[in-house]
Amino acid sequence: MGSQLEDRAGFAGKEMMPDDPTLDITFFPIHSPDNSNMVIPGMYIGSTEGTVEEQVVLDKTTHILTVAHNGLPEKIPGIKYMQIDILDCPTEMIINHFQKSFEFIGGAMREGGCVFVHCGRGISRSGTIVMAYLMQTRNLDVSGAFSLVSQRRPSVYPNIGFQLQLHLFEKTRKVDCPKLFNLEAELVIWIKQKLRDVKRLMAAIFEDEQLLEDCEPWRYLGFFFENCRQYLGRIDIPIPKKLLTEADDVGRQLANLAMLFEGDGVELAAKVGQVMQGWVAAQKRLNGTGIGREGVIADGQSITDLKEEYNSLLWKTAPKTFKEGNVVSEDEDEEGEGEGEAEPAAKKAKTQ
Secondary structure (H helix, E strand, C coil): CHHHHHHHHCCCCCCCCCCCCCCCCCCCCCCCCCCEEEEECCEEEECHHHHCHHHHHHHCCCEEEEECCCCCCCCCCCCEEEEECCCCCCCCCHHHHHHHHHHHHHHHHHCCCCEEEECCCCCCHHHHHHHHHHHHHHCCCHHHHHHHHHHHCCCCCCCHHHHHHHHHHHHHCCCCCCCCCCHHHHHHHHHHHHHHHHHHHHHHHHHCHHHHHCCHHHHHHHHHHHHHHHCHHHCCCCCCHHHHHHHHHHHHHHHCHHHCCCCHHHHHHHHHHHHHHHHHHHHHHHCCCCCCCCCCCCCCCCHHHCCCECCCCCCCCCCCEEECCEECCCCCCCCCCCCCCCCCCCCCCCCC
16 A cells, blocks of 8 residues: 555655646656666666566566665565665655665676666656666766666656756765755755746747747756656645745746647647646645655755755855745846856756
């Protein structure tokens, strides 16, 4: 029963309301037809189903790395196992598990074996570990690692918090989380950046509606805000109320673009808006409930526990002052806000 909840809710958090109109809108795959997929010779990635004896024999698996807190595989004699007990939750510090996973995977391959890395569905947790291993051993950036893994298993897509940790790993090349890094704050900053991107794109459309013929920007934004809906919408992360109000308003404007324009880009943009509104509704339902926070937020990781100033490790410039759970930069001039800011590396990757 626990694994079923994890499959539906992502990390055993609160499920979205069954009548949520955005549940049937998806920008990235939820399931893969394959139990396992070879990423590089000697390393496979997949779902729990890839740990059954028939698949293990087919793949010639010798080592199994489970990146999950439940749905553990039944052990097969002669196979070496290791578990990373972690939830598929954006505020879990998966970076702190990189070193031992590197050692297990590398040891298997040095022995001439074949290692299978899996989580529940082979999408987020296992994808993050495999991408990090490739970054470590092949000196890849996030974009290169994601491109390689997703070519082999298209459903791979780390949750929004794991993406930021991969970018942190790319920047520092350290396999533990720096004390100065605050994941919740970085998430809030990233959401502000994406809202700014949406507003600028909408403004550009009214200047040149031909921009709607390019669907790629909307797909990227759809990936991002669906990730917010799928994951952040199930945990009581203290996102500033003003930011949620802004996201809801922008989402409504996007959803109404079809009243003014026509074409595939308009339809896609409207879906992004609907997903944004679905995320905001889910997030507001959770505010103040504490759902999903127990055992997830490390000491000093909550925005409300921050000191007066927070200097981002992933952004060149960004709103930096945090107080009482809010980003204190709301009086900035909207027109000039964000000038000179930069996304984390791998801006063109689908993870962005």
